[in-house]
Amino acid sequence: MEICRQDQALEIRELDPFLAELLRQVPESAQPKDSPAAEERLFSAPAAPEEKDLCAEWKVYVVPELRRLFQSATETVRQDLEQLQCTGKPFANCTLRIPLAHTDAWLSALNQARLAIAATYQFSDHELCDHYRSPLGSRRDLSLFQVNFYGFLQEFILREIEGNS
């Protein structure tokens, strides 16, 4: 896999089918679905529980706005990922172009996915620092790899944004 800046886009080239599949899972992974832990993390409380009025108002007025914001980001990412629809050989490497205008959406969606997965699997600090664990052991190992791979992409996008500003 090779990532580079190409005009007004970031290009991920030579993306092998396994990593391409992980990328395809970004929008899906960003949804808390049936995980209360993920829901709680993505929509955390704005104050201590004693501030009952504030927390209640937050749920009514702010959480729906945040939900829309997050969904808008994952929708942009979903559209970019349509480039990964295999039209040629089924196991061929492919290229993904992320327009610079979409980098904020990608940062958000990758972050949503990382936080939701980490909350669902309750990864420890130690596990999250283990960048060399094989993704092949179990679903948990694969999810940890997913969190780290998405983090790697976030780092790259951030570097490019900083270089741009």
Next chain:
Amino acid sequence: MSRLPWKQEAKFAATVIIDFPDATLEAPTIEKKEATEQQIEMPWNVVVHNDPVNLMSYVTMVFQRVFGYPRERAEKHMLEVHHSGRSILWSGLRERAELYVQQLHGYLLLATIEKTV
């Protein structure tokens, strides 16, 4: 002294209020209002809490964007969050503090508002 029947008493009271409007402005009501304003103006802190998933570079970028802090200051707060578990990013009026917390939640940081002690 005998009391007036209740209807007459009420009529008399109403007359007093109309004839002497100043008498209806009770001092305690005004004091209560002042106390509420004081409460609203009491500074609130915007606190960001540590979480092991958000990247350090990402948190720094968010602080720069939301608060307009220069990189050095944003990094100082990010490191405080990382090492101490929390950092006070801003203090001031409640409404503004709530707005900052909303923005920080939009970037998926763990942020809360707290009354200053």
